[in-house]
Amino acid sequence: MSTPNDEIVCKELVELVTPYLEDVLPTNERAAIERHLAECDGCTTYVEQMRQTIRAIGHVPHEPITSRTRDEVLAIFRAWKAERS
Amino acid sequence: MVEALKRGDDLAFAWLVEQHHAMLVRLALRYVADQATAEDVAQETWLHVLRGLARFELRSSLRTWIVSILKNRARSRATRERRNMPISEAWLATVALGEPAVDPDRFFGSANTELTDRWASAPRGVAPEEQLLASETQAVVSHAIQALPLAQREVITLRDIEGWSAADVCNALGLSETNQRVLLHRARSKVRAAVEPYLSQTDQP
Numbered sequence: 001m002s003t004p005n006d007e008i009v010c011k012e013l014v015e016l017v018t019p020y021l022e023d024v025l026p027t028n029e030r031a032a033i034e035r036h037l038a039e040c041d042g043c044t045t046y047v048e049q050m051r052q053t054i055r056a057i058g059h060v061p062h063e064p065i066t067s068r069t070r071d072e073v074l075a076i077f078r079a080w081k082a083e084r085s
Numbered sequence: 086m087v088e089a090l091k092r093g094d095d096l097a098f099a100w101l102v103e104q105h106h107a108m109l110v111r112l113a114l115r116y117v118a119d120q121a122t123a124e125d126v127a128q129e130t131w132l133h134v135l136r137g138l139a140r141f142e143l144r145s146s147l148r149t150w151i152v153s154i155l156k157n158r159a160r161s162r163a164t165r166e167r168r169n170m171p172i173s174e175a176w177l178a179t180v181a182l183g184e185p186a187v188d189p190d191r192f193f194g195s196a197n198t199e200l201t202d203r204w205a206s207a208p209r210g211v212a213p214e215e216q217l218l219a220s221e222t223q224a225v226v227s228h229a230i231q232a233l234p235l236a237q238r239e240v241i242t243l244r245d246i247e248g249w250s251a252a253d254v255c256n257a258l259g260l261s262e263t264n265q266r267v268l269l270h271r272a273r274s275k276v277r278a279a280v281e282p283y284l285s286q287t288d289q290p
Contacts, residue, residue, distance in 0.1 A: 009201070009202040009203055010192060010202060010203045010204045010207075011187075011189070011192045011202035011203070012202070014185075014186040014187045014274070015185070015186050015270070017186070017270070017274075018266055018269055018270035018273060018274075019266060019270075022251065022266060024262075024266070040203075040204075041207065042203075042204035042207025042208060043204070043207075045207065045208045045209060045210070045211060046187075046207075046208050048211045049208055049211060049277055049281065049284050050273060050274075050277055052211060052212060052217055052280075052284055053226075053273060053276050053277040053280055053284075054245055054273065055214075055217055056217040056218075056222055056223070056226050056276075056280060057226055057230070057241065057245040057246060057273075057276060058245055058246065058248070059217065059218055059223060060223060060226055060227055060230070060246050062103070062104065062107065062246065062247070063107035063108075064103075064107070065102065065103060065106045065107055069106060069124070070099070070102065070103075072128060073102045073106065073128060073131050074095065074098070074099065074102075076128060076131050076132050076135070077095060077098050077131075077135065078095075080132065080135040080136065081093045084093070
């Protein structure tokens with residue numbers, strides 16, 4: 001679904017944003033996205049919000065482990081140390 | 086890190102477990118049937134990590150090596166229990182297909198040929214950095230991730246929370262590059278939609 005002159009529209013761009021940010025698009029598609037972004041404030045904002053979302057996700061803490069799990073695994077560690085020496 | 090572990094530094098080991106244990110249990114659940122067995126496999130993995138430390142070479146990353154041990158332990162446990170390893174196809178079926186990244190109503194329809202598929206209601210505003218870290222935004226992000234279908238949740242967790250490369254995620258989850266990217270795209274798009282009101286709130290005048 002592309003327009004006759006191979007330009008992309010907003011609805012297509014939002015589906016290409018991940019391969020665009022991952023930098024895996026063929027050169028011509030990447031260029032088409034950059035041409036579109038140069039003229040479209042909505043999509044420029046969209047891509048920036050996607051980058052912000054990724055940064056926000058990056059600050060979500062790791063899943064914590066329970067103290068029971070920690071104790072069990074540290075017991076394994078102590079047993080290993082003992083078996084070594 | 087590896088040197089500290091070889092010396093038997095328990096703080097280094099505790100840190101490593103804190104970083105990776107939950108992820109190991111999640112990965113194990115792709116091979117074995119229940120949480121208790123997955124937890125067991127993860128603990129078994131730590132023992133094998135410790136025993137194998139002397140042979141570990143820095144050619145691969147420590148994490149990649151730990152994940153490969155987990156996969157071996159989980160596979161052999163799955164075989165012992167005569168369970169079939171869940172294949173990627175079945176797991177991928179937890180993904181609803183054909184989910185658009187953005188609500189189609191936000192684009193112009195076909196009535197206006199000039200504007201078809203262009204923004205009717207464009208996203209506005211980007212948030213200052215501190216807004217991203219605000220506890221309210223973080224809660225919305227966490228909640229949105231929890232609400233994702235399993236396969237999408239796994240991929241976004243490993244890529245964007247744990248910071249893994251695409252190649253490492255493909256390897257750990259047995260996904261093609263394309264599948265990995267599709268899952269990541271769907272997941273990120275939904276999280277963005279969920280936080281959009283928070284990003285736009287501080288709209289520039």
